Structure formats: C-alpha cells, structure tokens
Amino acid sequence: MSKARLMQGNEACVEGALAAGVRFFGGYPITPSTEVAEGMAKLLPTVGGKFVQMEDEIASMGVVLGASLAGKKAVTASSGPGISLKQELIGYAAAAEIPVVIVNVQRVGPSTGQPTAPSQGDVMQARWGTHGDHPMIALSPWSVREAFDTAVMAVNYSERFRTPVILLMDEIVGHLREKVELPEASAIEIYPRRKPTCSRAEGYEPFTPDKDLVPNTANFGEGYHIHVTGLIHDDTGFPIGSPKITREVTKRLHEKIDIARDEITHVEEYFMDDAEYAVVAFGGTARTAYEAVANARKKGIKVGMVRLITIWPFADKAIKKIAEKVKGILVAELNYGQLVGEVERVVAGKCPVELCAKYDMTIFEPAEIEAGIDELVAGGKA
Amino acid sequence: MERSFEKYFRQNRLPHLWCPGCGNGIVMKAIVQAIEKKGLDQDKTVIVSGIGCSSRASGYMDFDTLHTAHGRAIPFATGIKLANPELNVIVITGDGDCTAIGGNHFIHGCRRNVDLTVVLFNNSIYGMTGGQASPMTPTHKKATTAPYGAIDRNFDACRLAEAAGATYVARSTAFHVQHLTDMIAGGIDNKGFSFVEAICQCPTSFGRKNKMADPAKMMMWMRDNAVMKAAWDKLPDDKKTEEKFPIGLFYNESETDYATAYNEVIQIAGGADK
C-alpha cells in the first residue's frame, strides 16, 4: 500500500485509469466531471500519455475510439448533456468492438438540469442510451477508494470484452474527499490488449471470436490491413447485408458478456445473514443506506443492505436469491425510480418491492431511508 | 498487366457500389497514386472515412481502414495520429460529412493542425441519401430538399479551412486527375493539417436534378470552369462568373503540428522516458 492521501473521487478515478494502463484521454469540460479531465491533463504526460481537449463530447468520444484502435487504452469523461452527446459513438464502440471507458459523473437532468447537484438518473441511459441492441457494462463506486478500483476494473473489462464500459459515478462520490491508500502498481492486475493469434498469411480475420466469444482484433499499424466499420460486418470486418450474419453478430455481442456475467457482476451484502428485509442501493446513495440500515438494526429491525457495484449487466442472480429469503425489498435511488424496475422484474412478485426515491438536488438523509424501511416493515408480508 | 496502383486496392472487395459515371472512383485512385508517389508504407498508412457514398472508399483500399460515423472521421483520425504518430493518416469525407454534420470537427481539426491529409469529395450533394442539399450545394441549384433551388449560401471549404488554421489548402477536380494527384501528394508532404477539396461528379443525385445527368458533361463543366490559381489571380473580376472557380494550391505554411507540440508537453511533464 502506498502512503495515505486525501483524495477526491474524480481524482481517484484518474489514478485508477492510469494504473490500469490508460495512456489517452479526450474530453470536454462539464460539471461535475471536469476534475477527471483536469487530472488527466496533468498526469498523462508524466507517463508519456496524451490528453486532448476536444471541441465537444462527440469529438471526445471519436478521438478516444481512434486512439484505442491505434493501440492505446483510452478514456473519456463527462456528465449529463455530454453523455447524451456521446451516445451514437458509444454504440459505434459496441458494434465495432472497440475497448473504451466512459466516465459518467451523474448530475440532475434532463437537459441542463441542476448542473452541480447529485443524481443517479442515468441508470437506464447507461444501459439503453444508444440505439439498437447491444450489451453494456456499467460499474458504480461508493467510495473514493472504490472509484480507483472500479476504474481499474472498467479498463480491464473494456479490454477483455472489447466493449465500451461506463463508469457510472455520481456527484456524491466524484466530489467526495476521503483518505485513501492506493495499492502498489505490482498489486494491480492489468488485462493487456488482446493480440491476433495468427498472421495475415494464415488467414487472419479481425473479428473471428475466440473461445470467450471476443475477437482478437489487431491494432492499426501492425500490418494486418483490417477494416473497421459501424455497419454490421462478418468476421472479416466487412459489411454484409445478410440476415444470418446480422442475427449471429447481434447474438454474439450479447453472449460474450452474458457468459461472463457471474464473474463481472459484483454485489456486496451487509447485515444480510439473518436479514428479513433488504435495502438495495448503489453509488453515493449506498453510503446513506448503510447508515440507515445500521440505525434500523439498533431499533431491532432485521434489515440488511445489498449494494450493487456492477449496475449492468444487472445482478439477477443475487437479487433473486435475496427475494427468496426476505419479506420485502426497498430500493433507494436518487432518481424518480429506475433501478427499481429491474429489481421488480427479477423479484417477480416473490416479495414486495418498494421504492425510496429522491429527485430534488439533495442527497438522502439516513432518516428518509429509515422511514422507507419502517414503511416496508409495516406493509410487508407477514 | 498488373498496374502498380492495384496493390493498394482490395481486389476481392471490388467492384465498388458506386453508380456508373460516379466521380468517387477517380478521386480514390488519385489518393492511392499520391500514396504511391510519396512511397508511404502500406502497413503504416490508415484511411479514415465518415459516412456517405464517398466514405465507402475506405473499404476498397488495402490499408488499415476505418469507416466511422457520419461527420466524425476527423476526431477518430486525430486519435489515431496522436496515439501513434508514426502512422500516416488520410481522411476521406463528403461535402455533407465534412461541412455539415462534421463542420465543427473540421474547423477544429484545422485549428489543431494535427498531421492529417483530408480529402473532401465535393459532389455538391448528399449522394448516399438520394440527393438532398448540402452546405456545399451552390445557391440556386436543385436538390430533393431544395426542389425550387437552394436559397442557402454555400461554403467555400478551402477558405474555411485556411481561416480555421489548416497549413495546406488545395483544390482540384476529378477532370484534372494528374493535378489532383499532385495536390494530394503535396498534402501528404505537409506535416500538419492538409485539406484538399476534390470536386467530383454525382450524376445520379446532383446531375439529374440540375440538367447534367451525363457524367461526361459534368466533367466537361469542370474542365471549362476550373481556372488554375495563377490565372485566376490575374483574371479581372467581371470574368470571375458564378460558375468559374480556382483550383491549385491556395495556402501552405509550416507550423508545428499537434503531436510534435504535445511531445514538448511530455518533455516538460517529465514523461518522455516512460
């Protein structure tokens, strides 16, 4: 462990990305994500990497995809309106299977919303923001240290699955300052860029999937003469107007994430051993939910907390297991109600699911979630 | 007989999807002839395109090729060049791709002076989507979205590029193939943002609407109206009619390119050896 430092969540995210091997950043300033760009501008050149401030968020997304194709691990960061602008090229990254990490430090929306205020309103945008069928990986940290860890994970997953990964931060964690000890470089596992497994002469095809359904696409400049397009393409990389290929490619894009779902769906449980009720929360809200649960325990309520670190793919298995053992679930989120729909889908009526929503610029008070727990207990099944 | 430029094409991807008489093939060939002339390493050259008929050229060219999204070729190309400055990066874009949806990226690409060579296939129309007006459709010309003639004023992309900071700006046409090849080759030589406007014909979507459905006629129009820069400069104003336009090298100044400038940042930050 390195020496303890006082650090902001956004700064920890920069440190994590660099530790995971990121050497390129393109971005455009927007509150509350700006410190990510500023940190990158300062630190990237110290490790021989490059930072470029682009003319808008669309260009920021394009420039990082170009850098990634040329072999550099690349990140962009934004919030609210900027994340909306990035959507078309997030889809491009999914379709063309380009590793990239998009940091979204969520703020209140829609539109300009409340620029400096916290929110968790982009849960569904993270999953469905771009058009068409595609899988998505999104991770959400609840502490400064975890901002570092999830940044490392996000970069690793983007490389391993050759897919865009969203680091779904919120203003609470992004601007939170905590004392953290970051791991030594040697203790950090890094997933390297995948490499072609055969030569051009041996019939290399850049999008032929490996056993894990992920292709070993070459970087530009390595002599493979690959073609990359956002059109549906076959293993050669060239577009093809075939129903069969369209079906197969769409299926594979989903399955490459699906088959690894257990491994990439991180969930933490607190006070759950004997719990009769569960609070489901994530990101900055989970900090308050934890306190609320601890307070309720003091009052004698057997309640626990389930914290989602991986938001997408959704933790179906973990939530299903909980639903089988508790009398009721409370979903606390800083929005009008987004994640709760997923919880309801998975719980499928096995126990009541209640929503504790907040969408007024302010973060939860523990008492608000405690009140939600009390209501759940009063109305839950006997 | 194998012609020397053929090695730059993916033979198994041809024939191309363009209409008979389309000018895109001529401009594409001029690009590979410029590449050949400059002796660029085929393994270290990347072709980046946007979306449009013209942007389909990347798929036919035997390099690392990237067919991006509509308007976004320049940001992708910027990322490639900065990530690996040893790569030669050539951008293929259309008049709509470059000056409408990609207009902001275009001017900022010029301003940053990233070492890219951008070839704009100017057919004065949105070819791929069937003939809608573009920002480079001349005023009064017809398009499916300007059935009574365009009232919008059109961009002069060369003047725009120069004003925005491009360090090499030239124009030629699909009729003047050798000249076009030279203009592109000059752009490849320039270490900085090079912009070459290649005027070319779209008989299908532009010609038919504007009484020039015959591709040969469209090329004769280029022959008759293009004026070499030196002659243009001497031409009295009353001879510079609406149809006439200058071709040639308009601007070329040496300025530090973005990747070189960034290397200084890396030096200052102490990251050079990492």
Ligand SMILES: Cc1ncc(C[n+]2csc(CCOP(=O)(O)OP(=O)(O)O)c2C)c(N)n1
């Ligand atoms: C975001 C987006 N908007 C619109 C389109 C539809 N579209 C495809 S090509 C094109 C116009 C192309 O015109 P130009 O750039 O001049 O290229 P050309 O086909 O003439 O070579 C348009 C509008 C698209 N693909 N993406």
Ligand code: SF4
């Ligand atoms: S529509 Fe026009 S630009 Fe497109 S291929 Fe046909 S002639 Fe060429």
Ligand SMILES: [Mg+2]
């Ligand atoms: Mg056009």
